[in-house]
Amino acid sequence: MTYLGDVFALARKDLLLELRSRDTVPAMLLFVVSTLVVFHFALPSDASATAETGLLWVALLFTALLGLVRAFVAEREERVLDGLVLAPCDRSAIWLGKVIGVVAFLVAAEVVALPAYALFFRPVGWELVAAVALADLGLAAVGTLLAAMAAAGRARELLLPVLFLPLVIPIVVGGVGASATDDPGRYLAFLGLYDAVFAILSWASFEYVVTE
Amino acid sequence: MITARRLGRDFGLKRVLRDVDFEVPHGGFLLVTGPNGSGKSTLLSLCAGLLAPTAGELAVEADRGEIGYLAHEPLVYRELTALENLDLYGRLYRVPERRERIGMLLERFGLWEARRERVASLSRGTAQRLALCRALLHDPRLLLLDEPYSGLDHAGARLLDDELDSLVGERTFVVATHAPQRVEALATAALSLA
Numbered sequence: 096m097t098y099l100g101d102v103f104a105l106a107r108k109d110l111l112l113e114l115r116s117r118d119t120v121p122a123m124l125l126f127v128v129s130t131l132v133v134f135h136f137a138l139p140s141d142a143s144a145t146a147e148t149g150l151l152w153v154a155l156l157f158t159a160l161l162g163l164v165r166a167f168v169a170e171r172e173e174r175v176l177d178g179l180v181l182a183p184c185d186r187s188a189i190w191l192g193k194v195i196g197v198v199a200f201l202v203a204a205e206v207v208a209l210p211a212y213a214l215f216f217r218p219v220g221w222e223l224v225a226a227v228a229l230a231d232l233g234l235a236a237v238g239t240l241l242a243a244m245a246a247a248g249r250a251r252e253l254l255l256p257v258l259f260l261p262l263v264i265p266i267v268v269g270g271v272g273a274s275a276t277d278d279p280g281r282y283l284a285f286l287g288l289y290d291a292v293f294a295i296l297s298w299a300s301f302e303y304v305v306t307e
Numbered sequence: 308m309i310t311a312r313r314l315g316r317d318f319g320l321k322r323v324l325r326d327v328d329f330e331v332p333h334g335g336f337l338l339v340t341g342p343n344g345s346g347k348s349t350l351l352s353l354c355a356g357l358l359a360p361t362a363g364e365l366a367v368e369a370d371r372g373e374i375g376y377l378a379h380e381p382l383v384y385r386e387l388t389a390l391e392n393l394d395l396y397g398r399l400y401r402v403p404e405r406r407e408r409i410g411m412l413l414e415r416f417g418l419w420e421a422r423r424e425r426v427a428s429l430s431r432g433t434a435q436r437l438a439l440c441r442a443l444l445h446d447p448r449l450l451l452l453d454e455p456y457s458g459l460d461h462a463g464a465r466l467l468d469d470e471l472d473s474l475v476g477e478r479t480f481v482v483a484t485h486a487p488q489r490v491e492a493l494a495t496a497a498l499s500l501a
């Protein structure tokens with residue numbers, strides 16, 4: 096219970112910070128909607144379902160990246176991460192609290208992005224919603240670990256995309272597969288497996304990322 | 308409580324600390340002085356466990372939760388209020404009777420009226436008082452204070468003097484400062500970094 100109490104206190108803090116500063120979610124919303132508008136005009140009217148779905152996933156991926164770049168800004172300012180790392184709580188609680196915050200920001204962006212996709216391209220089926228939900232977990236799990244790693248470095252804005260994009264290629268494969276093929280179950284299971292493996296790896300390795 | 312033998316720390320090619328030896332027993336008070344860039348803050352970060360030595364040995368007989376660390380920065384969220392910051396740290400540091408302890412510290416450091424103000428709107432001195440509250444919140448056995456008087460006005464400095472007076476001998480201190488005259492009467496040992 097103490098561990099979960101720490102996690103929820105840290106997640107609540109992230110949501111409170113965003114409610115007050117409104118730095119991240121509005122930028123993510125604006126980015127994802129404007130990207131879908133650009134794709135709407137860039138694609139030919141007879142484009143395939145796979146192409147349209149693929150572009151949605153590209154938009155979601157870069158929206159997630161936008162949020163992750165800012166994930167540890169509040170901790171980097173005033174060196175708050177040092178204060179958190181010194182606390183006697185399990186350090187993985189810092190990661191899990193941050194993951195919950197990132198997932199909440201992604202969901203907020205997708206609540207607008209999916210209806211916009213339905214408006215500009217094609218109806219959204221349950222397979223796409225399920226794939227996006229599973230992808231959010233994977234993106235947040237891997238992205239939060241890498242954002243913490245990048246926050247410690249000097250070229251953090253460059254480092255995060257370089258580390259993040261290759262690692263989330265399986266999410267794009269699984270997401271497009273689940274939403275544009277006749278066998279979504281197989282791809283959803285693949286996304287679930289990716290989430291489980293990378294969540295465990297990220298949870299276990301976070302301590303080594305934030306300490307020397 | 309702290310023993311350092313030929314302690315060294317490099318950042319890339321830059322050597323910040325070299326062959327530092329000292330010992331601080333339980334209840335001791337080590338005063339660390341030296342010019343800018345001499346490694347005072349690095350030494351405190353090493354003692355806190357935030358950095359690892361690149362040479363020599365450092366033994367600190369205190370767990371993470373027993374260390375109170377005051378850095379140059381207040382280590383608090385700018386967009387949270389003083390109360391919210393202390394409540395978060397109180398939870399993470401497992402402070403018993405958290406609300407009472409926070410209220411007592413806010414009163415003692417003259418922050419009660421400002422408790423619901425965001426840190427971003429606080430003056431440098433008020434933020435430093437909040438940082439002191441944060442460092443003392445969990446009643447640590449070992450206090451690592453980096454320029455504790457920085458930004459404090461006369462009244463704030465007096466409050467800190469009183470706090471140090473009440474804790475000295477019971478707690479172990481490592482204090483790095485440019486103004487050693489303020490605490491040298493309390494010090495049991497001194498370390499001058501070149």
